[in-house]
Amino acid sequence: MNLKPLNDNVLIKPQAREEATKSGIVLPSSTQNEGPQKGQVLAVGEGRLLENGSRAPLAVSVGDQVMYKKSYSAEELELDEGKCVLVGESDILGIIK
Amino acid sequence: MNLKPLNDNVLIKPQAREEATKSGIVLPSSTQNEGPQKGQVLAVGEGRLLENGSRAPLAVSVGDQVMYKKSYSAEELELDEGKCVLVGESDILGIIK
Amino acid sequence: MNLKPLNDNVLIKPQAREEATKSGIVLPSSTQNEGPQKGQVLAVGEGRLLENGSRAPLAVSVGDQVMYKKSYSAEELELDEGKCVLVGESDILGIIK
Amino acid sequence: MNLKPLNDNVLIKPQAREEATKSGIVLPSSTQNEGPQKGQVLAVGEGRLLENGSRAPLAVSVGDQVMYKKSYSAEELELDEGKCVLVGESDILGIIK
Amino acid sequence: MNLKPLNDNVLIKPQAREEATKSGIVLPSSTQNEGPQKGQVLAVGEGRLLENGSRAPLAVSVGDQVMYKKSYSAEELELDEGKCVLVGESDILGIIK
Amino acid sequence: MNLKPLNDNVLIKPQAREEATKSGIVLPSSTQNEGPQKGQVLAVGEGRLLENGSRAPLAVSVGDQVMYKKSYSAEELELDEGKCVLVGESDILGIIK
Amino acid sequence: MNLKPLNDNVLIKPQAREEATKSGIVLPSSTQNEGPQKGQVLAVGEGRLLENGSRAPLAVSVGDQVMYKKSYSAEELELDEGKCVLVGESDILGIIK
Numbered sequence: 281m282n283l284k285p286l287n288d289n290v291l292i293k294p295q296a297r298e299e300a301t302k303s304g305i306v307l308p309s310s311t312q313n314e315g316p317q318k319g320q321v322l323a324v325g326e327g328r329l330l331e332n333g334s335r336a337p338l339a340v341s342v343g344d345q346v347m348y349k350k351s352y353s354a355e356e357l358e359l360d361e362g363k364c365v366l367v368g369e370s371d372i373l374g375i376i377k
Numbered sequence: 378m379n380l381k382p383l384n385d386n387v388l389i390k391p392q393a394r395e396e397a398t399k400s401g402i403v404l405p406s407s408t409q410n411e412g413p414q415k416g417q418v419l420a421v422g423e424g425r426l427l428e429n430g431s432r433a434p435l436a437v438s439v440g441d442q443v444m445y446k447k448s449y450s451a452e453e454l455e456l457d458e459g460k461c462v463l464v465g466e467s468d469i470l471g472i473i474k
Numbered sequence: 475m476n477l478k479p480l481n482d483n484v485l486i487k488p489q490a491r492e493e494a495t496k497s498g499i500v501l502p503s504s505t506q507n508e509g510p511q512k513g514q515v516l517a518v519g520e521g522r523l524l525e526n527g528s529r530a531p532l533a534v535s536v537g538d539q540v541m542y543k544k545s546y547s548a549e550e551l552e553l554d555e556g557k558c559v560l561v562g563e564s565d566i567l568g569i570i571k
Numbered sequence: 572m573n574l575k576p577l578n579d580n581v582l583i584k585p586q587a588r589e590e591a592t593k594s595g596i597v598l599p600s601s602t603q604n605e606g607p608q609k610g611q612v613l614a615v616g617e618g619r620l621l622e623n624g625s626r627a628p629l630a631v632s633v634g635d636q637v638m639y640k641k642s643y644s645a646e647e648l649e650l651d652e653g654k655c656v657l658v659g660e661s662d663i664l665g666i667i668k
Numbered sequence: 669m670n671l672k673p674l675n676d677n678v679l680i681k682p683q684a685r686e687e688a689t690k691s692g693i694v695l696p697s698s699t700q701n702e703g704p705q706k707g708q709v710l711a712v713g714e715g716r717l718l719e720n721g722s723r724a725p726l727a728v729s730v731g732d733q734v735m736y737k738k739s740y741s742a743e744e745l746e747l748d749e750g751k752c753v754l755v756g757e758s759d760i761l762g763i764i765k
Numbered sequence: 766m767n768l769k770p771l772n773d774n775v776l777i778k779p780q781a782r783e784e785a786t787k788s789g790i791v792l793p794s795s796t797q798n799e800g801p802q803k804g805q806v807l808a809v810g811e812g813r814l815l816e817n818g819s820r821a822p823l824a825v826s827v828g829d830q831v832m833y834k835k836s837y838s839a840e841e842l843e844l845d846e847g848k849c850v851l852v853g854e855s856d857i858l859g860i861i862k
Numbered sequence: 863m864n865l866k867p868l869n870d871n872v873l874i875k876p877q878a879r880e881e882a883t884k885s886g887i888v889l890p891s892s893t894q895n896e897g898p899q900k901g902q903v904l905a906v907g908e909g910r911l912l913e914n915g916s917r918a919p920l921a922v923s924v925g926d927q928v929m930y931k932k933s934y935s936a937e938e939l940e941l942d943e944g945k946c947v948l949v950g951e952s953d954i955l956g957i958i959k
Contacts, residue, residue, distance in 0.1 A: 281473055281474075282473070282474040283444060283470065283471035283472070283473060283474070284471050284472045284474055285470070285471040286436050286437070286466065286469055286470070286471055286472070287436065287466075287467070289470070289471065291471070315937075315938075316937055316939055323471075325436075325471075326436065328911075329425070329433050330913055330914075330915055331427055331428050331429070331913050332427075332429065332913070332914065332915070333427055333429070333431060333433055334915060336911050336915055339868050339869065339907075339908065340868070347865060347939065349937065355412075355413055355446065355470055356412075357413055357444065357470070366470050366471065369868065369869075370869070372868055373865065373867070373868070373871070373937055373939070373948055374865035374866050374867040374868055374871065374873070374905075374907075374948065375865070375866045375868070376863055376864070376865060376866075377863075377864040377865070377866055378570055378571075379570070379571040380541060380567065380568035380569070380570060380571070381568050381569045381571055382567070382568040383533045383534070383563065383566055383567070383568055383569070384533065384563075384564070386567070386568065388568070420568075422533075422568075423533065426522070426530050428524055428525050428526070429524075429526065430524055430526070430528060430530055452509075452510055452543065452567055453509075454510055454541065454567070463567050463568065475667055475668075476667070476668040477638060477664065477665035477666070477667060477668070478665050478666045478668055479664070479665040480630050480631070480660065480663055480664070480665055480666070481630065481660075481661070483664070483665065485665070517665075519630075519665075520630065523619070523627050525621055525622050525623070526621075526623065527621055527623070527625060527627055549606075549607055549640065549664055550606075551607055551638065551664070560664055560665065572764055572765075573764070573765040574735060574761065574762035574763070574764060574765070575762050575763045575765055576761070576762040577727050577728070577757065577760055577761070577762055577763070578727065578757075578758070580761070580762065582762070614762075616727075616762075617727065620716070620724050622718055622719050622720070623718075623720065624718055624720070624722060624724055646703075646704055646737065646761055647703075648704055648735065648761070657761055657762065669861055669862075670861070670862040671832060671858065671859035671860070671861060671862070672859050672860045672862055673858070673859040674824050674825070674854065674857055674858070674859055674860070675824065675854075675855070677858070677859065679859070711859075713824075713859075714824065717813070717821050719815055719816050719817070720815075720817065721815055721817070721819060721821055743800075743801055743834065743858055744800075745801055745832065745858070754858050754859065766958055766959075767958070767959040768929060768955065768956035768957070768958060768959070769956050769957045769958075769959055770955070770956040771921050771922070771951065771954055771955070771956055771957070772921065772951075772952070774955070774956065776956070808956075810921075810956075811921065814910070814918050816912055816913050816914070817912075817914065818912055818914070818916060818918055840897075840898055840931065840955055841897075842898055842929065842955070851955055851956065
């Protein structure tokens with residue numbers, strides 16, 4: 281199953297975190313979900329609807345590596361690509377160069 | 378009874394969830410109502426009213442398979458098609474391809 | 475006494491609920507006021523004022539059968555037509571076909 | 572003393588409620604202040620200021636009989652006409668025909 | 669010291685309240701500060717900034733007798749004219765005729 | 766170090782308050798920080814960004830004597846001019862004449 | 863790893879605070895994170911999207927020395943330049959001259 285997001289939503293494939301810190305300590309999974317996260321953009325919506333009736337294209341594109349935060353409105357989904365997360369564009373912190 | 382939604386509301390026929398998990402354990406119904414859900418669009422409103430007086434057509438169409446979340450404003454209705462749910466377009470996560 | 479609503483308000487004559495469920499159990503009145511309700515549109519306002527100074531006509535018309543919810547801002551009124559309810563258009567879930 | 576309201580405010584002369592119910596029971600005054608109330612429009616403001624700098628004329632006129640609710644922002648005033656109430660137009664439920 | 673208010677603020681010289689009620693009872697000062705108050709407009713701002721970059725002139729003018737309420741944002745100031753109060757135009761209930 | 770404020774922010778040099786009241790009582794410093802304060806404008810931002818993309822020039826200028834209030838968003842800064850305060854224009858009550 | 867911020871976000875390299883106060887007392891790190899902070903702008907987004915569909919360029923540029931506050935929405939990131947912070951432009955107090 282694939283998903284085409286609506287409006288200014290972005291579908292992201294999270295990058296697997298290193299399972300252990302440099303000192304070899306394995307972090308419990310709850311810790312791994314805190315703070316900014318990295319991932320790759322799988323699909324983007326057609327943009328937020330403006331009051332003039334047109335849509336504003338998103339600033340991220342399919343294939344971009346991004347940092348994002350998981351706000352309360354983020355949704356975890358099980359798709360063909362595995363575990364994915366759907367976030368609004370405002371939860372994307374930036375594009376990784 | 379059929380229902381024509383207003384504004385940017387969408388009428389959805391929820392897809393029946395598998396009654397049991399792969400391991401054969403039957404989930405209680407409360408668990409089945411959590412998280413993103415799948416369904417088919419039965420009817421859509423004419424779109425949100427813009428400040429210029431026109432309406433913005435919805436990004437989903439009748440017949441689309443969608444994933445949606447049941448926010449506090451979602452309404453469950455008993456219609457000719459059986460149990461349906463009415464949600465705002467912003468509660469639709471995306472269109473299933 | 476009749477009432478002409480203002481702005482995007484809609485005056486509705488609630489449809490009497492069946493006094494008893496199919497199994498013959500009479501529901502207490504508090505239960506009858508929960509969830510979506512049916513009614514007929516008796517009168518509508520001239521529409522919400524837009525920032526350009528014009529008014530957006532309502533999407534419902536006098537005589538429509540509608541489903542609505544009674545939000546905190548709904549007002550119950552005793553008019554010539556009996557007990558009526560005044561709701562904003564955003565509390566109307568859809569038009570019954 | 573008379574008062575010319577500003578913006579979308581409306582000055583109303585409340586209609587005296589019947590002091591007793593049909594069954595002859597006199598209601599305490601606290602009960603008489605609950606729920607929708609009737610009154611006559613004494614004066615109206617020049618309308619809400621729109622973002623384009625013009626004002627939107629009110630939908631009610633001097634002399635109209637209206638139903639209104641007394642929200643938290645309603646103000647009771649002692650004027651030449653006796654006890655009056657100043658409400659925003661959005662607290663007027665409709666015009667009595 | 670005189671003050672030229674900014675935006676849609678209005679500087680008011682409160683009218684001294686009668687120190688005693690008709691029946692000769694002197695009200696404590698806390699009671700005198702409740703409810704709508706009368707005063708004279710000493711100075712007005714140049715108006716709220718609209719999104720098109722112009723300013724909307726206020727509906728009250730210097731010299732007007734007004735009724736106003738003292739909301740949480742009202743500021744009491746000690747100026748050349750004595751004790752004054754600065755309020756936003758939305759806290760002015762109307763112009764006394 | 767000097768600071769050029771952004772948007773509609775204003776940098777103010779607070780006027781030292783008289784250390785004692787007329788009756789010779791020295792107020793504790795907590796009392797001196799309450800209520801409206803006087804100061805001189807040291808620098809202003811280029812104005813709030815309007816939706817049409819232009820900026821609205823501030824209503825105060827460098828050198829103006831102003832009264833202001835210290836809201837929760839005010840920031841105290843140690844600059845070349847000594848202790849300064851940065852406030853939004855909406856926290857400026859008016860220009861002292 | 864470098865990051866290109868989105869919209870009106872700004873990536874800042876915080877300036878190391880002096881580890882000790884003038885009197886030689888070393889402040890605990892929690893104290894060092896309070897109040898306005900200094901830093902250098904490393905990267906800026908393309909600006910907030912306006913309702914007309916264009917973007918408003920930021921008022922700060924790469925290389926600017928700025929004072930900023932760390933609001934609840936600030937994000938700390940570990941990048942090639944070391945520990946950085948991503949803030950919205952509204953959290954930048956001004957440009958240091």
